[in-house]
Amino acid sequence: xxxxxxxxxxxxxxxxxxxxxxxxxxxxxxxxxxxxxxxxxxxxxxxxxxxxxxxxxxxxxxxxxxxxxxxxxxxxxxxxxxxxxxxxxxxxxxxxxxxxxxxxxxxxxxxxxxxxxxxxxxxxxxxxxxxxxxxxxxxxxxxxxxxxxxxxxxxxxxxxxxxxxxxxxxxxxxxxxxxxxxxxxxxxxxxxxxxxxxxxxxxxxxxxxxxxxxxxxxxxxxxxxxxxxxxxxxxxxxxxxxxxxxxxxxxxx
Ligand code: ADP
Numbered sequence: 001x002x003x004x005x006x007x008x009x010x011x012x013x014x015x016x017x018x019x020x021x022x023x024x025x026x027x028x029x030x031x032x033x034x035x036x037x038x039x040x041x042x043x044x045x046x047x048x049x050x051x052x053x054x055x056x057x058x059x060x061x062x063x064x065x066x067x068x069x070x071x072x073x074x075x076x077x078x079x080x081x082x083x084x085x086x087x088x089x090x091x092x093x094x095x096x097x098x099x100x101x102x103x104x105x106x107x108x109x110x111x112x113x114x115x116x117x118x119x120x121x122x123x124x125x126x127x128x129x130x131x132x133x134x135x136x137x138x139x140x141x142x143x144x145x146x147x148x149x150x151x152x153x154x155x156x157x158x159x160x161x162x163x164x165x166x167x168x169x170x171x172x173x174x175x176x177x178x179x180x181x182x183x184x185x186x187x188x189x190x191x192x193x194x195x196x197x198x199x200x201x202x203x204x205x206x207x208x209x210x211x212x213x214x215x216x217x218x219x220x221x222x223x224x225x226x227x228x229x230x231x232x233x234x235x236x237x238x239x240x241x242x243x244x245x246x247x248x249x250x251x252x253x
Pocket of ligand 1: 083084085087094129130131132133134135184187193195
């Protein structure tokens with residue numbers, strides 16, 4: 001689809017001035033909530049996310065318990081005021097889907113075998129949404145789980161890449177640019193979005209979804225960009241945790 005908006009100019013600059021391999025600004029703060037076992041506040045471009053982790057604690061109701069391992073319940077929720085048109089509060093198909101894929105991604109890194117019959121609740125609240133909220137939510141969840149002291153193989157991190165600026169003529173799609181971390185207009189009027197989450201230590205893929213169409217070459221390029229984005233954001237996750245715990249140690253001293 002050719003949108004009325006020119007998403008990328010002749011010099012390869014995007015609407016917000018970014019180059020094809022540039023992330024939006026990301027800020028992460030660990031341990032922002034006092035009553036949760038672990039928490040994180042994250043800003044990623046115009047996205048604002050807060051995550052609270054509770055557990056591990058006995059899974060209730062009891063029929064949800066697994067005698068061999070803990071269950072990870074991620075609950076992704078978009079606040080009614082997080083988008084331009086007020087969103088109807090409460091779960092919908094999209095938030096159920098995102099909660100499910102994030103829960104499954106987190107279960108791959110949390111050492112769930114250590115906590116039979118337990119539940120680990122991960123509440124992901126999207127306060128401001130501007131595309132890429134599932135990656136932002138999962139990234140904040142990784143920091144909040146670490147802040148809660150929950151044993152994990154690695155701190156999971158998410159990032160997306162996609163394609164913008166292609167033209168459709170006589171049913172054929174041509175051109176387009178593969179870019180990192182789609183912004184709002186790019187997500188709305190772009191051609192494809194490929195959110196992923198990885199374990200950055202091993203590059204194991206924890207989540208991979210795709211919206212739109214990419215050729216094999218475009219897919220490989222998008223994966224390469226998204227992987228690089230994940231590794232860059234992973235450093236910021238670690239910095240956020242070091243900042244929090246370095247401050248705690250200073251206070252004790
Ligand atoms: P993600 O946020 O992970 O990119 P989507 O691709 O489903 O997930 O959504 C892209 C963007 O569309 C969201 O970040 C948000 O800005 C907007 N959006 C999603 N759901 C709604 C909704 N119900 N009402 C208004 N805008 C929405």
